[in-house]
Amino acid sequence: MFKGLIKTTTRSHLLLFTLIFFFSALFFLKSRILGDPFSYYAWVRSAFFDHNFNFYNEYTTFNIDKNWTAIAWPKELAYTKIGLLNNPFSIGPAIFWTPFVILAFILTSLINILFTILRLPILPNGGYSFYYHFLVSFGNYFLGAIGIFLIYLILTRYFSKSISLLSTFGIAFGSSVFNYLYNEPTSSHVTSIFIISLFYFLFLNLKKNRLRHWLLLGVIGGLIFLVRWQQIIFILPAGWQLARDCQLKNILAFSLGFIPICSLQFLAWYAISGSFFYIPQGSEFVSLTGFLQGTPPNFIKILFSANHGLFYWTPVVMFALLGLIILSLQKVTLARWGLLILILSLIINSNLSDIHGGFSFSARRFTEDSLFLAIGLAGFLEWFKTNLFRMSFILVFSIWNVLLVLQYAAYKIPGWGYLVFPDWVKNQFTAWTHLPYFIGHSALGSNMYYFLKGKGVSFLIFDFIIVLSYLLGLVLFYKLGRNLTKLGNPG
Template sequence: MIKLSFSNLSILVCVTIISCFVFSNKYWRGEHKVIESDVLSYYGYLPSTFIYQDLSLQFWDELDSNIQNKIWFKTNIEEERTFKMTMGVAYFYCPLFLVAHHLSTPLGYDNNGYTLPYRLSIVLTSLLFYTLGLILIRKSLLSHFSELVTAVTILIIALGTNIVNYVIKEPGMSHVFSFFSIAAFLHLGILWEKTKKTKHLFMLGAISGLIVLIRPVNITVVLFFLFLGVYNKDSLTRRIQLFVTNYKQLLIGILGGCLVIFPQLLYWKYSTGDWVYYSYSEEGFFFTDSKIFSGLFSFRNGWLIYSPLMAFSLIGLFYKNEVVRKYRLSLIPFILVHFYIVFSWWCWWYGGSYGMRSLIDIYPLLSIPLAAFVSDVTNNLKWKKIVFSVITASLIGLNFFQFNQYKHTILHYDSMTFQAYKHIFLKRHVSEDYVKYLDHPNYKKALQGDRD
């Protein structure tokens, strides 16, 4: 039986609130909802494997146009068809996809992979891994912080950030699954630090492979593990000695990661003839022009504009706190490198999204400095606690209000400006001339490096 502590209660409250939104909105009922946009590519592996049994995608020619439009692939110069996205997200979809496939016909739906049961399976999968991610964050934080601090930190991440959109409205996107995987990575990293057991390092390697397979850019999390516990020259020396002493375990961990990634390599070899294949064509990075400031503060999906509570996590990095001291030199290099790479992507605003969706993935790691900030506040003067509580409650409320604006395209998915934001702030309805304040990005120019 689960003890209803502060932190458990926080998770229960968060999951209940989000579940109410999920089941009241019923997005899975829309024929063109859930399995849309990037999800078409993440998901395509499953019907191709289990229904059409053809990963070469030649079956596509025989489908009617409605289903053809739902299978998104790239074609190279040899006319070979390949899914653009890697298959990590499909691993998560798979169990409930198989349930939906076996139930679709008895329930009166076509079992073509794209009817209501399949869409609902993705919604439920996202909600499940959102919950599991919060549970793992709780386990990690309780290693260092009190029940109250852990509960408040979970509340901020689960309800006060843009992750709510990717459980409620766009549940098939990769971010909730990266969120869970990095939460598992953090938990296993802390566990191995305590136990030095081979099984924990093998699992850490496997989850690292999964993190890369969901979104390859998130390979940066390895930096966090490499420097975990390093805070000076002596601790760095001890860290290196630890890896040297346990090199056999490290090799087993690497093996765990390779086993997870290997099916992707097999797929690329089968579909293109190459073991490693870059499926993004002309899309790439501009490393000499990383848009870190814009990514954080632009009204076009800027992270701290639409998830301002996460600013507390950055402030917490610089607290003189024993926990922060242990993690600071693993977190700061990771964050700097991750921000640099993420915002070097040609489309630094990441297309249509509610806030900077690419940073949802790393919320579990940011939970540590966020909890340090919360800990400082809760141990401080009463008036500071009151101010913090009012700010937190207000910004959680604002987050849900702006999510509702985003849902109704009042808050635009890729064209917001300061003037547009000011015009719609705390408004449920806007005038028709609102569009004059929007600044639509030029995607063609962005591909060529003109990304302002």
């Protein structure tokens, strides 16, 4: 029975992904630009509305505890040497969010015409109102969903469709990905999943003897750097192939795409600081001496600590790493690259002044390693004899993780600090009671709540736009997925 079920779902894998991401968005996807993402958002909001990179109005408007903007920092870090407020975050997410900001501006303008006719209060159209939060959240979620589907397509090159499917969903629902996809959808980690998965999908499928393909890979590699600077390590396989083949025309084509895109970050730094080379978090954010002194103990803390330890919070990752090691020993090239990049990520993350990632779910800075973790998890699942055991394994760890996210979203476990044992384990068995809270704080649920509370018909209109957006996203996801499937030709 289970074998037949797996075959049925894999024959319509794209439809399955489409429906899961559509219906889960209806119930779970939140609509908010909160915490670190607001500083990412400040880049596009300031450029689009103010035509500058002076973040004073953005930071003062949203300077609340949960946004942690630079205005709350010590003065020597809050302001740059040319007197502008600092922005400690990269510009990459803002570039990806720009189309959604433009759509939000147009939609808010049109809705305000309707609200004027209906004599409803019009919405401020300066980048802070509902549709900006919603479309940036949904847009980033959409990119993340495409990235997860790309992970699945990459896995089908090495594993059966059933294992690829289970492994992809195992990482999507059993790791920190679930939290950052639904609970904190404007996280740069979600954008990272998309751009890194796209890079590897094209790297594996494009012909390497065509200059335009290397140019495209260079552009996408530059975007990987722009989204999160430390992610430059993810382009190592492309760099290795270029060095090995030693084809000058290919190196030039890649560089022609990579360097101009990367330069956008240096230009942005120059605009706010007067310097092209700049460490916005301060010189002590990265501890160079930590490579010799702090790395070994920090490895243990990052992986096993109750304070956001990767294995402690999301144990499925431990099995994924084991599978990645096994595949590397079996000389699977992509697994070897994945293991190397995961080790480099561990070294980098262990030498930051804030090794736990601040207010976060699990060790959030490993979320961008999702492709390689999915490969490792697929390798681990191959050791199971039947699909029943594989499905049971993924289901158990996914449910456990979702329950922990429900606790986290309801502030029953600390975003800062340690999981308190055994309390957090006991609370896992009642965490399902927080599901109404989670759904009620989704984009759809929160507006429906306000409408039912008699706050106005405008909230019902908001929900109508939300459902319409999800339906349009469903159609676009399916069409893009179909084209990507043809390109990947997973068979």
